Amino acid sequence: MRHFRLLAISSLVLTLAASCNPFGVSGGGGGLLKSVDSGESWDFANKLEAQGTIAGVTATRIRIDRNKSDQLYLGTSSSGVYSSADRGIVWKQILAGPKIFDLQVNPGNSEEIFAGGSFGDVAKAFRSGDGGQSWVEAYSEAKGSTFVSAVAYHPSDNKIIYLGLSSGEIVRSANGGETWNLFTRLNDRIVRIEVEPEDARLMYALNFMSGLWRSTDGGGTWQQVTDKISARNFHDFRTVRGSPSSLYLATGDGLWHSSNRGETWTKLQLPLHEPTSIVSSVELNQRAPAHLFATVGQTLYISSDGGNFWKTKALSTSATVRDLVLDQNETNVMYAALGVPMQ
Numbered sequence: 001m002r003h004f005r006l007l008a009i010s011s012l013v014l015t016l017a018a019s020c021n022p023f024g025v026s027g028g029g030g031g032l033l034k035s036v037d038s039g040e041s042w043d044f045a046n047k048l049e050a051q052g053t054i055a056g057v058t059a060t061r062i063r064i065d066r067n068k069s070d071q072l073y074l075g076t077s078s079s080g081v082y083s084s085a086d087r088g089i090v091w092k093q094i095l096a097g098p099k100i101f102d103l104q105v106n107p108g109n110s111e112e113i114f115a116g117g118s119f120g121d122v123a124k125a126f127r128s129g130d131g132g133q134s135w136v137e138a139y140s141e142a143k144g145s146t147f148v149s150a151v152a153y154h155p156s157d158n159k160i161i162y163l164g165l166s167s168g169e170i171v172r173s174a175n176g177g178e179t180w181n182l183f184t185r186l187n188d189r190i191v192r193i194e195v196e197p198e199d200a201r202l203m204y205a206l207n208f209m210s211g212l213w214r215s216t217d218g219g220g221t222w223q224q225v226t227d228k229i230s231a232r233n234f235h236d237f238r239t240v241r242g243s244p245s246s247l248y249l250a251t252g253d254g255l256w257h258s259s260n261r262g263e264t265w266t267k268l269q270l271p272l273h274e275p276t277s278i279v280s281s282v283e284l285n286q287r288a289p290a291h292l293f294a295t296v297g298q299t300l301y302i303s304s305d306g307g308n309f310w311k312t313k314a315l316s317t318s319a320t321v322r323d324l325v326l327d328q329n330e331t332n333v334m335y336a337a338l339g340v341p342m343q
Helices: none
Strands: 003-005 031-035 059-064 072-076 080-084 092-095 099-105 113-119 122-128 136-144 148-153 161-165 169-173 179-185 190-195 203-207 211-215 234-240 243-251 254-258 266-268 279-285 288-296 299-303 311-314 320-326 334-339
Touching: 031 059, 059 334, 072 099, 072 113, 072 334, 080 099, 080 113, 092 122, 113 148, 122 148, 148 190, 161 190, 169 190, 190 234, 203 234, 211 234, 211 243, 243 279, 243 288, 254 279, 279 320, 288 320
Parallel strands: 059 099, 059 320, 099 148, 234 279
Antiparallel strands: 003 179, 031 334, 059 072, 072 080, 080 092, 099 113, 113 122, 122 136, 148 161, 161 169, 169 179, 190 203, 203 211, 234 243, 243 254, 254 266, 279 288, 288 299, 299 311, 320 334
């Protein structure tokens, strides 16, 4: 079994400001869109604290601190991590250098952030214990040409952290990122990891090419549950809190729903206006799970009845929505992280 230890290398302890950003004055199709009316209308939220904008960044993830919804973090594959303390009105860069593909805020400690990606073509994860003011390298993969593609906290023990790799491996730390063990090996790039809050034995891991995997024994064994779906790639999924049997899956062949933990799937019929059926992101209102959102190209699809009927909204961007997140504390507020298609 491989073991990994935290590297407290002084050159990788980073305290960064927005003025370091070489991408801040670019325009175009990246950055962040924000809606305050449940997706009916959208505005860019790209202003930098000092000068310029984040409109040119390639966003990968948007995260809301669940303990204080004003606090946002934006991960990018072009210029690290940005922070906003006012729901996206103003941003500052808090980590520069690494490419970031996922990040999470510790649900029990808002000061702790884990950001995963790569630096110098090597998979790495970085940890901050002070809300992003400073960072240390918490994980480094031995082999090159890989990146950390997913980050997840255990819902009831926040010392347990999972990192998914582009090579298909998941590594786990039981001590807040001090040391790491190989947890499991799946087929290909891990896109998302989820541990169910109601029953931590139930876990899901989404792979980019081989689809969704499920474990009912805390990760001891895994079963592929999307082998009957014809999609070549898989981009996102959501479970319904309090009803983890219900899953929504965004794929290269449309949007799918399962009501039995992935045993069977139904394809939801989207009124496609785009020349593609690739659903890049999916989100739902956990207080009213029939209220769904999905993105295809530059079009947002909204359903209030579980996907039977949809209305569409054109997004004024040339970018791909890489992450769509609803503020579950104030459900009229939504964010769309804009980047490039997942490949």
